[in-house]
Amino acid sequence: xxxxxxxxxxxxxxxxxxxxxxxxxxxxxxxxxxxxxxxxxxxxxxxxxxxxxxxxxxxxxxxxxxxxxxxxxxxxxxxxxxxxxxxxxxxxxxxxxxxxxxxxxxxxxxxxxxxxxxxxxxxxxxxxxxxxxxxxxxxxxxxxxxxxxxxxxxxxxxxxx
Amino acid sequence: xxxxxxxxxxxxxxxxxxxxxxxxxxxxxxxxxxxxxxxxxxxxxxxxxxxxxxxxxxxxxxxxxxxxxxxxxxxxxxxxxxxxxxxxxxxxxxxxxxxxxxxxxxxxxxxxxxxxxxxxxxxxxxxxxxxxxxxxxxxxxxxxxxxxxxxxxxxxxxxxxxxxxxxxxxxxxxxxxxxxxxxxxxxxxxxxxxxxxxxxxxxxxxxxxxxxxxxx
Numbered sequence: 001x002x003x004x005x006x007x008x009x010x011x012x013x014x015x016x017x018x019x020x021x022x023x024x025x026x027x028x029x030x031x032x033x034x035x036x037x038x039x040x041x042x043x044x045x046x047x048x049x050x051x052x053x054x055x056x057x058x059x060x061x062x063x064x065x066x067x068x069x070x071x072x073x074x075x076x077x078x079x080x081x082x083x084x085x086x087x088x089x090x091x092x093x094x095x096x097x098x099x100x101x102x103x104x105x106x107x108x109x110x111x112x113x114x115x116x117x118x119x120x121x122x123x124x125x126x127x128x129x130x131x132x133x134x135x136x137x138x139x140x141x142x143x144x145x146x147x148x149x150x151x152x153x154x155x156x157x158x159x160x161x
Numbered sequence: 162x163x164x165x166x167x168x169x170x171x172x173x174x175x176x177x178x179x180x181x182x183x184x185x186x187x188x189x190x191x192x193x194x195x196x197x198x199x200x201x202x203x204x205x206x207x208x209x210x211x212x213x214x215x216x217x218x219x220x221x222x223x224x225x226x227x228x229x230x231x232x233x234x235x236x237x238x239x240x241x242x243x244x245x246x247x248x249x250x251x252x253x254x255x256x257x258x259x260x261x262x263x264x265x266x267x268x269x270x271x272x273x274x275x276x277x278x279x280x281x282x283x284x285x286x287x288x289x290x291x292x293x294x295x296x297x298x299x300x301x302x303x304x305x306x307x308x309x310x311x312x313x314x315x316x317x318x319x320x321x322x323x324x325x326x327x328x329x330x331x332x333x334x335x336x337x338x339x340x341x342x343x344x345x346x347x348x349x350x351x352x353x354x355x356x357x358x359x360x361x362x363x364x365x366x367x368x369x370x371x372x373x374x375x376x377x
Binding site: 074 | 188189190192205206207209279280281283284287288292296297298299302319320321322323
C-alpha cells in the first residue's frame with residue numbers, strides 16, 4: 001500500500017513538473033534600407049525628438065534592435081525597437097529632404113506622405129514587418145521582424161512632397 | 162512587502178518555502194515542484210541575463226503556485242486536477258500585480274506594469290500583457306485573471322505594434338477575493354465561470370463574464 005501511495009505521489013509530481021514553459025522565443029527587430037537613398041528615422045514624443053533613438057542608414061545599410069526573449073514558443077511579441085517604444089510619432093526623411101510621417105494617433109497630413117498605425121507600411125504596426133521564424137530546436141525559436149525601406153517607399157513619399 | 166490581502170504560503174508543518182538561484186543558462190525562468198525547492202534561473206538559454214525585476218516577478222510566480230496548492234482543500238491531490246490554463250494564468254496575474262506594486266508603488270517607477278509600460282521586460286509586466294491572444298501567445302499563460310481585475314479594455318488598443326483583440330468589459334474582482342472564494346473551487350473554465358458569476362462584483366454582468374471567458 002505504501003508503495004502505491006509513493007508511486008501515485010511521484011506521478012502527481014511529474015504531472016505538474018513543468019510549471020514554466022521549458023522553452024523560449026527570442027525576438028529581434030531589423031530595419032533594412034534598400035530605398036536607393038539615405039534615410040533618417042526620427043522618433044518623437046509629445047513634440048520632442050527622442051534623440052537616443054534616431055537611426056541613420058545609408059543605402060544598403062541595416063539597423064538591428066536589441067534581442068528580447070520570452071518564455072514559451074510564441075508567434076508574436078511587441079516590437080523591441082527603440083524608436084517604437086515610448087514615442088508617439090516618427091518622421092522618416094529620405095536624403096534629409098523628402099519626408100514620410102508615421103503616427104500612433106489618427107492624423108492627416110496633406111503636405112507629406114503619412115501612415116496611420118493601421119497602415120501596413122506603418123513602422124508602428126507589426127504587420128508591416130516581414131516575419132522570419134527559425135525553430136532552432138523544440139525548445140528554442142528565433143523570430144526576426146524585418147522592415148525594409150524600398151524604392152517604392154521613396155517614390156511614395158516623393159509623390160506627395 | 163504589500164501582497165494586497167493575498168494569503169502567504171504557510172506550509173502545513175511550518176516548513177519554509179525554499180528557492181535556489183541557478184547561476185546558469187536555462188530554457189525556463191523558474192519552476193516549482195512544491196516538495197523540493199523552487200528553481201529560479203539567472204540566464205535565459207540564449208545567454209541574456211534576466212533583469213532583477215524579472216527575477217522578482219518569476220519568484221512571485223513560483224510562490225503563487227505554492228499558495229494555490231495550499232488553498233485547495235486537499236492540497237496537491239486537488240491541485241493536479243486543475244487545468245493547466247488556470248494553474249498558470251493565476252500566477253501570471255499574481256506576479257504582474259505584486260511586481261507592479263513593488264516596482265511602481267514602492268520603488269517609484271512611474272508606469273511599471275501599466276498598459277503603456279513599454280520597457281522590454283518579460284511578460285506579463287510589459288504593457289500589462291494586454292497584447293495577449295491565443296493565436297500568438299502561450300495558450301496557458303494567459304491574461305484571464307488580470308482581465309477580471311483591471312479596468313482596461315484592450316480591444317483595438319495598440320501594444321508595441323500589436324493590436325489587442327480581447328473585449329474585456331469585466332473589472333473590479335480582487336485577487337484576494339478570487340483566491341478565497343473562486344480559485345478554491347475551480348478546476349476548468351466551466352467551474353471557474355460559474356464561480357465568477359456567483360461572486361461577481363457590483364456592476365459586472367453574467368453576459369460580460371461569458372464574453373470575456375470565450376477568449377480563453
